[in-house]
Amino acid sequence: MIRILKCGEVADEDILARAIPTADVGSVVAEIIADVRKNGDAALKKYAEKFDGARLETLTVTPAEIEAAMAQVTPEFIGILEKAAGNIRAFHSRQVRNGFIINDEPGVVIGQKIIPMDRAGIYVPGGTAAYPSTVLMDLIPAKIAGVREIIMTTPPRRDGSIDPAILAAARVAGADRIFKSGGAQAIAALAYGTESVPRVDKIVGPGNAFVAEAKKQVFGAVSIDMIAGPSEILVIADGRTNPRWCAADLLSQAEHDTMASAVLITDSMALAQAVQAEIERQLPKLERSEIARAAIENNGKIIVADTLAKAVEIANAIAPEHLELCVDAPFDYLDGIRHAGSVFLGRHCPEALGDYFAGPNHTLPTGGTARFSSPLSVDDFVKKSQYIYYTRDALRKAAPDVAGFARQEGLTGHARSVLSRTEEKQ
Numbered sequence: 359m360i361r362i363l364k365c366g367e368v369a370d371e372d373i374l375a376r377a378i379p380t381a382d383v384g385s386v387v388a389e390i391i392a393d394v395r396k397n398g399d400a401a402l403k404k405y406a407e408k409f410d411g412a413r414l415e416t417l418t419v420t421p422a423e424i425e426a427a428m429a430q431v432t433p434e435f436i437g438i439l440e441k442a443a444g445n446i447r448a449f450h451s452r453q454v455r456n457g458f459i460i461n462d463e464p465g466v467v468i469g470q471k472i473i474p475m476d477r478a479g480i481y482v483p484g485g486t487a488a489y490p491s492t493v494l495m496d497l498i499p500a501k502i503a504g505v506r507e508i509i510m511t512t513p514p515r516r517d518g519s520i521d522p523a524i525l526a527a528a529r530v531a532g533a534d535r536i537f538k539s540g541g542a543q544a545i546a547a548l549a550y551g552t553e554s555v556p557r558v559d560k561i562v563g564p565g566n567a568f569v570a571e572a573k574k575q576v577f578g579a580v581s582i583d584m585i586a587g588p589s590e591i592l593v594i595a596d597g598r599t600n601p602r603w604c605a606a607d608l609l610s611q612a613e614h615d616t617m618a619s620a621v622l623i624t625d626s627m628a629l630a631q632a633v634q635a636e637i638e639r640q641l642p643k644l645e646r647s648e649i650a651r652a653a654i655e656n657n658g659k660i661i662v663a664d665t666l667a668k669a670v671e672i673a674n675a676i677a678p679e680h681l682e683l684c685v686d687a688p689f690d691y692l693d694g695i696r697h698a699g700s701v702f703l704g705r706h707c708p709e710a711l712g713d714y715f716a717g718p719n720h721t722l723p724t725g726g727t728a729r730f731s732s733p734l735s736v737d738d739f740v741k742k743s744q745y746i747y748y749t750r751d752a753l754r755k756a757a758p759d760v761a762g763f764a765r766q767e768g769l770t771g772h773a774r775s776v777l778s779r780t781e782e783k784q
């Protein structure tokens with residue numbers, strides 16, 4: 359049963375605590391990465407068999423497999439994918455940035471340009487559930503950014519196939535190449551390359567604890583978006599909120615992963631008790647009730663605070679992936695929310711709306727990293743480069759200052775390089 363904690367009666371650490379996987383994920387992942395670096399495709403196939411139960415001849419998804427998948431999914435589902443993709447494109451198109459150029463001073467031009475990544479790797483989770491929505495969320499911003507080549511990896515099913523809905527979403531969103539590999543081994547392949555999987559410049563996408571740890575370990579050899587691990591929901595609700603809706607929203611994220619987290623903060627003990635009972639009533643009805651129950655036991659809690667202002671303070675300390683504001687006048691609270699991946703405003707905005715359809719991204723920082731990370735966006739798929747142009751006259755004007763600065767640092771070579779151009783004839 360989900361615990362009720364009363365603020366002031368329990369220690370702050372208990373309120374903020376979050377269980378993390380007990381297995382030694384770090385060393386397991388380090389071993390897998392070393393193996394993939396050494397043995398390439400053979401290691402990927404070995405782990406596909408070990409962890410996914412799939413014996414693979416080849417790791418590459420063929421065009422024929424994508425065609426077959428398109429025929430397997432219903433036209434209704436293709437229609438939903440396209441509608442969702444339209445909303446996601448509309449939102450992410452607004453994130454596109456332009457370079458800039460400044461020539462305020464005579465003879466000086468300085469600027470910054472925006473360059474899409476050459477090659478991005480998108481990890482799509484697929485261990486305990488297939489996530490076609492993540493395909494759209496992660497691929498569409500890359501496409502909009504203008505990435506030259508988008509590589510997607512996802513774990514195979516036991517029969518060696520990929521869920522057709524995943525392949526259909528990849529077709530709608532425009533993946534260039536798709537590989538059957540999951541977990542830490544897929545991240546290692548994207549970071550270092552294998553015979554089949556090309557090395558990428560940046561890896562994005564959520565995953566379980568093994569995926570998140572692998573992204574941490576390969577960072578530096580390759581860029582990563584963020585650590586997007588087990589899903590999290592934090593609901594702030596006042597006493598006028600329907601407990602059935604609260605319970606359903608908490609369970610919607612609990613069903614992702616046994617280590618997912620589901621937290622309600624309310625100023626009403628009556629609501630807290632009603633939601634506690636409602637969770638017990640709804641849990642057995644879920645298809646993934648065992649996963650959701652484990653998550654509720656590991657990382658589920660209801661915190662009763664004296665005021666909603668205190669609820670916001672606790673929410674900022676937790677920095678959740680998703681934050682629902684089920685209160686009157688939700689926009690009044692928005693400025694006060696400083697740390698959350700995505701905020702859902704009002705009682706008619708369940709988090710699932712953002713998971714699939716509204717348009718903002720669902721790949722979001724977890725584990726408190728919303729304190730310093732942002733949702734996946736077009737920015738993740740571009741980098742910047744600067745440029746400088748000076749005429750001889752402009753350089754002559756700047757030379758004494760540059761040389762003075764260089765001498766201060768004891769770098770007379772720098773001073774020389776500037777002065778030589780202004781003192782000597784061409």
Ligand SMILES: NC(=O)c1ccc[n+]([C@@H]2O[C@H](COP(=O)([O-])OP(=O)(O)OC[C@H]3O[C@@H](n4cnc5c(N)ncnc54)[C@H](O)[C@@H]3O)[C@@H](O)[C@H]2O)c1
Nearest residue numbers: 483484485486513540541564565566588589614615721722
């Ligand atoms: N933050 C987000 O935006 C977001 C979006 C969707 C899903 N998620 C999260 O992604 C996660 C998906 O997890 P998943 O497990 O279903 O799929 P996954 O694809 O992340 O992981 C499956 C892989 O984990 C590896 N693995 C499993 N057990 C292992 C072991 N004992 N040792 C080494 N490797 C092992 C296997 O290689 C397997 O292919 C969930 O936690 C879900 O909450 C997050």
Ligand SMILES: N[C@H](CO)Cc1c[nH]c[nH+]1
Nearest residue numbers: 489491492589590713720
């Ligand atoms: N809630 C997940 C992010 O934590 C995203 C997702 C995909 N499908 C359903 N939900």
Ligand SMILES: [Zn+2]
Nearest residue numbers: 589610611713
């Ligand atoms: Zn979800």
